Every structure is written in structure tokens, then in C-alpha cells.
Amino acid sequence: MQAPLRPLDDLLLYRTSPLLSVAGGMVIRLCEGRFGITRREWRLVATLAGHGALGSSQLAEHAQLDRARTSKAVSSLVQKGIVSREQPAGDRRHVLLRLTAPGTALYAELYPLVCAINAELLGALDAHEVALLDGMLQRLHARGEAMVAAADLPKADRRRRDSPAPR
Numbered sequence: 001m002q003a004p005l006r007p008l009d010d011l012l013l014y015r016t017s018p019l020l021s022v023a024g025g026m027v028i029r030l031c032e033g034r035f036g037i038t039r040r041e042w043r044l045v046a047t048l049a050g051h052g053a054l055g056s057s058q059l060a061e062h063a064q065l066d067r068a069r070t071s072k073a074v075s076s077l078v079q080k081g082i083v084s085r086e087q088p089a090g091d092r093r094h095v096l097l098r099l100t101a102p103g104t105a106l107y108a109e110l111y112p113l114v115c116a117i118n119a120e121l122l123g124a125l126d127a128h129e130v131a132l133l134d135g136m137l138q139r140l141h142a143r144g145e146a147m148v149a150a151a152d153l154p155k156a157d158r159r160r161r162d163s164p165a166p167r
Helices: 012-035 039-051 056-063 067-079 101-122 127-150
Strands: 083-086 096-099
Touching: 012 039, 012 101, 039 056, 039 067, 039 083, 039 096, 039 101, 056 067, 067 083, 096 101
Parallel strands: none
Antiparallel strands: 083 096
């Protein structure tokens, strides 16, 4: 006899999603409503603030975003004057991305607000629980990376969205 299936909402990946949606929604509203940038753009701004000038592939890797979406977001940030593209002398293939003065000012204003949301959320836990949670999240992240490295999964075919999924 097969054990009854647990509801999807009992699984870790689905339990964390509503938390991100609720609390992350506050960050999205700040980004879009007050600062005129998307959540993805904010992630790139914060990554550049933390790492300094980066190439586009490096930025995508550090921000843990795919290259195509990173490229679109970078173009938008360049258009808004938040990020600049610079070519190092003698290398036309390589482009460095860095925050402009307005980008640095945006980060300096938005980062403390995001930190305050994070601190308020973690206020539901005591200091010991926060430390335990941090350690558990680090271990879960490491396990997830190991699973991805060992997995043999098919690539998504994004060109044919209207074809039926294989069974």
C-alpha cells in the first residue's frame, strides 16, 4: 500500500515561496514604486555595489541569474543611467559594468530600507534561532548546488513553448 501523498505546500521549496512572495513583495514595491527599478535590476545594482566592476557573465554568476535576463536588465540600468559599460583599453570583446554616481546613490538609499525589512522579518526569531537558520540555509544551499552538479536533467527548450511536454 502506497503512503498518502503529502500536500505540495508541505515541501520545503513550496513553503519558502510564499515567504519570499510576502516579504519580497515589500522590496519589489519599494524598488518599482519608489525607485523605478525592478527586483532583478536591484539584485544587479546590489551585486555591483558589493563586487565592484564586473563583466556581464561574472555579474550574472554572482547575482545567480541567467545571462539573457541579466543582459536585458543591464541594458535597462544603462538606459536609466544607473550602470555604465566600459571597454578596457585594447579589448573590444570585454565590457566592464559598474555603478554610476546615481547608481551608487540609489544603492545607498535603498539598501538600508531592504535591510530594515529583513531585520523586521528576522525579529520573529531570537538571536540563537537566527544563527541556526543561517547555518541551516548555508547547508541547504550547499546541498542544492551539489544536487545540481550531480543531476542529469534535460535542458529546457524555450523556443517551442506551445508544444506539448514530453511524458
